Amino acid sequence: MTVDEPAITLYRLQACPFCERVVHVLDELDIAYESRFVEPMHSDRNVVKRISGKRTVPAIVDDETGVTMSESANIVDYLRDTYGDGSGAAEGGAA
């Protein structure tokens, strides 16, 4: 198995609806990603805090663009703007 590592890493909590929402959009846009499952205990999620500054999930790291981001609504907008067909929900404007 010498598959290239996907650019996007998704930090997620099992069965977290906000995480599933991001997964849904990743799948919809056919974006490869790698899942890292973290602790249910908020206080134990130091890895998420280190990468994003917060302990909330979902959080994504996109090595392609250098973006790290939390909050599912933000992530969904970002994914649609960056990888969608240009008809994303968020106002564009980003180069």
Add this chain to the structure above:
Amino acid sequence: MVDFDVVDLPDSDHPEAGDTAPDFTRPLVGPEYWEDVALSELTDEGPVLLVFHPMDGAFPATYVWNNLRDHGVVDRVTTVGVSISSPYEHKTLLAERGIEDSVCLYSDPAAGVADGYGIENPLDGMTGVTEHRPAVFLLDEDRTVEYAWVASEWPDFPDYEEVADAVEEHA
């Protein structure tokens, strides 16, 4: 050495020294998260000690990890375990055995990896539950087996000195 009855396990068709160990991908549990990792990703970085053990919480799992830890093996080579336990149970085992900084554990609830290695152990009295027969494989960078031990009795434990010597020699 033992004064209780042990059960002989049937012969197993497991990889021997010189064979290539089957690759597999399963969630690998580390100190902070778990993610799918192929065994070959680990061996690409160097030798790997692959330890199959009974489900977390069973006394053999506790003994095996205490001994590998106390023999200093886990600090000398990349060491990963495999059991049918969930990632949540693996987190507990790593913490309770004090090995979260040196060992990662694969979660293989359906024991599919045991099938590939010829070390399935259907458990008597636990209908529908098959786990991995206790086994230790030392693999080089190409997943070539340098050392192999597979339980022939139940319960059965690796010879930790022998494992330590193998690690000393090959890793």
